[in-house]
Amino acid sequence: MMTRKTLLTGLALVLAGCSSQSPAAGEEARDGPTTAASASPAKEKTAIPVTARAEAVSTDSYSFSYSYPSAAGVIPGVKEWLDADLAARKSYIADLAKEGRKASQNDGFPFNPYDFELGWDVVTDLPAWLSLSASFSTYTGGAHPNHGFDALLWDKRAGKMREATELFQSERAFSDVVRADFCKALDKERAEKRDSQGIDGFDECIEPTEAVIILGSSNGKAFNRIGFLIAPYIAGPYVEGTYEVTLPVTEKVLSKVKAEFRPSFVVAK
Numbered sequence: 001m002m003t004r005k006t007l008l009t010g011l012a013l014v015l016a017g018c019s020s021q022s023p024a025a026g027e028e029a030r031d032g033p034t035t036a037a038s039a040s041p042a043k044e045k046t047a048i049p050v051t052a053r054a055e056a057v058s059t060d061s062y063s064f065s066y067s068y069p070s071a072a073g074v075i076p077g078v079k080e081w082l083d084a085d086l087a088a089r090k091s092y093i094a095d096l097a098k099e100g101r102k103a104s105q106n107d108g109f110p111f112n113p114y115d116f117e118l119g120w121d122v123v124t125d126l127p128a129w130l131s132l133s134a135s136f137s138t139y140t141g142g143a144h145p146n147h148g149f150d151a152l153l154w155d156k157r158a159g160k161m162r163e164a165t166e167l168f169q170s171e172r173a174f175s176d177v178v179r180a181d182f183c184k185a186l187d188k189e190r191a192e193k194r195d196s197q198g199i200d201g202f203d204e205c206i207e208p209t210e211a212v213i214i215l216g217s218s219n220g221k222a223f224n225r226i227g228f229l230i231a232p233y234i235a236g237p238y239v240e241g242t243y244e245v246t247l248p249v250t251e252k253v254l255s256k257v258k259a260e261f262r263p264s265f266v267v268a269k
Contacts, residue, residue: 062097064090068120115139124217130154133214149212149229164213167261175208177256182208185245193240202236222266224249
């Protein structure tokens with residue numbers, strides 16, 4: 001995946017607008033180049049590939065950072081996609097900053113360096129699946145940076161990326177079965193942030209699939225919870241920041257999972 005429709009659209013939408021989270025959850029951040037000890041003086045040391053990656057660049061025009069954890073780096077298909085995404089995003093912010101600096105010189109306004117940060121974290125690493133989430137932050141001029149999320153779901157058995165909703169009978173079936181609980185949870189968070197005061201334009205519930213959807217697990221064996229990561233301006237104004245909703249997998253939710261994927265889910269206890 002990533003989600004192609006989310007991430008690749010993100011090059012245009014997001015950068016035009018994380019604080020990046022550290023490479024997944026700490027232990028991956030400590031991963032690094034190592035060498036295997038030689039069994040005998042006759043054998044050369046063999047380098048063990050670095051499976052986590054963290055890249056940072058800072059120039060007068062822009063700053064860029066991108067990281068992913070070792071759990072992603074050890075899967076060739078995931079690593080290949082992430083490395084390509086890193087290169088594309090870095091190239092994009094560099095070109096955008098170059099254009100921005102040129103425009104500031106031509107039009108006589110101050111130029112503030114651009115910035116893009118994205119960090120991938122492991123949501124859950126199951127025998128048959130790897131679920132990742134990303135938090136990003138980008139600044140391309142203006143009053144403030146923008147923030148958002150992304151997700152990547154890897155089917156280890158099929159050796160391919162999938163959308164989370166692809167595991168359900170349809171995107172509509174998924175949205176319909178989670179909507180009531182999703183809206184209830186979202187409204188509860190809104191009330192806490194707003195002291196129960198409504199905000200014009202952000203009082204209605206959003207479509208659940210407008211959020212970035214991640215599949216999680218509390219038992220390390222099967223998916224038993226669903227996360228919804230919501231960027232600013234989707235469910236509330238920028239000042240409210242992001243929203244995150246987590247719902248358990250219920251019997252009703254399980255009934256909407258495609259038969260071929262049901263063994264990968266379990267009702268939350």
